[in-house]
Amino acid sequence: MLGSQLVRVARGELALVNAIAGYETQMRRYGFHAVAESRKQFDERDAIHRPIVGSFALGAMRTAMRVVNNVPPLKRRMIDSENRFRGSEEEDAMASH
Template sequence: MANGTCLKRFIPMKATCWNYSRHVVLESRKQMDERDVIHRPVIGRIVLTLMRTMMRVVNHLPLLRRLMQRKQMKLRKISAAGAIERQRAQMA
């Protein structure tokens, strides 16, 4: 691709990726704050232990692991599609 055609195609794609990642980080921050149960002294350790145990159980059961992977990928695709649509709307 001569005459900077590749660069012209790359810049909008990079902007879309950057806006998507920025949006995802901001959404993720909404889910985390210091008032969560996990940040409390005693009960937080119990919650953390239960979360780790559940992740180990999921990791050792292939059927459950695949199910969770599918759901997570579906959620990511929906989130990515929404971010791309918002980006297109902003560019228009």
């Protein structure tokens, strides 16, 4: 997102201060959401914190992430999903107009 904002600055489409402010606004929104979702996992009643189930769940998640990281189409899909969530596609579309 920051890169696309800086490209717009270089093209003269956007002032640097506005580019940085827009980026910060989007990242704050994304960051607060990510922290809120992460905090949900700190509930000691959650399955991830149980000795056997938690170890299995953590192992399954690590395995899944390793698979995604090593299968390019899956990795691209995950990256695209994160970018859509963060709104970077909107920024790219705005930058191209």
